[in-house]
Structure formats: structure tokens, C-alpha cells
Amino acid sequence: DTAVSQTPKYLVTQMGNDKSIKCEQNLGHDTMYWYKQDSKKFLKIMFSYNNKELIINETVPNRFSPKSPDKAHLNLHINSLELGDSAVYFCASSHERRTEAFFGQGTRLTVV
């Protein structure tokens, strides 16, 4: 019944590895987002997709590649993980681009 679900909830990995985080929403929304929340708790948008089309890419290193196979899914793949990538990554979705967003529970990524 979870509206926006992302997996895994926790991810611990070594520097240099490649990892993916998956996100699915069952709300019928057409816009999905990835946000990063760093250790200082600042929440910054990374990507936004509308109907599978990339709308926003906020100066994120190209090691980060989002993929949206359909409107209900937006996955995040990260290549060559670095220590500075450690953060909580939130997936979110909204009905339209200007309405409120619903967030997943977050993926706590720790790069060691």
C-alpha cells in the first residue's frame, strides 16, 4: 500500500562500486524526482522526470544516471561511488509539476 517506495532502505558499499536505487509510485502521478539530503540535512533536487522525460538535471555529476522505464518508476544508478556521495536519497512524485510531492522513505547510502 506504500504510495512511494524505494529500495533498498540502507546501502553500504565501497568506493568505486556501482549501485542502483529503485523507486516506484502507485499514485498515478506523472512527475517523479530524486532528491539528495546531505549530512547537514539540506534537501536538494537532483533530477525530475515528467512522463518518462527528463525535465531537470541539477548540476549532478554524470556518474549519476536516472532511468525511467515508465511513469511509475524512476531508478537512480550511481557509477564509481565516492565518499562524498554518502547521503540520504529520497524519491518523490507529484501529480503535476507544481503540486505537492510525496516522498519515499529514503535510501541511506554510506560509501566506505
Next chain:
Amino acid sequence: RKEVEQDPGPFNVPEGATVAFNCTYSNSASQSFFWYRQDCRKEPKLLMSVYSSGNEDGRFTAQLNRASQYISLLIRDSKLSDSATYLCVVNINTNAGKSTFGDGTTLTVKP
């Protein structure tokens, strides 16, 4: 200047107190406004939308001042359970429709 700025906090108040948070935004084309609440180690959750005429939901009142480009959140009769970080969110009216979050204000309500 940040696109969305909030009171830095933290706010430490006793139970029953009234507390107000302010948030200013820089882009006059901003169209929609929200307050979110984030508990420790949890995801942000919508607290309330902010309408031009101001709106109230129980102990919470949100107001928007477009001329001065700020929004506010007033919490009356604070409860211990109100302790959280409150995030101001502004949606800009562009094709991108990006939500910009403020850095949050931390509220601690003490017995």
C-alpha cells in the same frame, strides 16, 4: 541569495507556546507554496499548502504575502509531538516545475 530562505533556528519552546516561522523566496514567478514537516531520520511529509488568502488547519496557520515574497507558519498551543524540522517549499512556475526546499527550521517543544 538563496532561492528560499528560512529562519535558521533552532527554536526551543515550552509546551503550550505559540511559535512562528518565516520563509522568504526570491523568484516572483513562484506559484505554489507549502510547509513540510520532517521528523528525524524520516522523509518529509506535507503539513499544509499555503494559499493566498491564508489558511488554517487546527493549531496551524499558514500565510502568504506575495508583495513581500514571504510565507509564514504559526503553531499555537505547541505539543511535544510538534518537535520536528519544518521545511518551506516553493514551486516555481516554469516548464521545469521545480520544487525548491528551504534549509529547514528545527523546533523542539519541551515539557
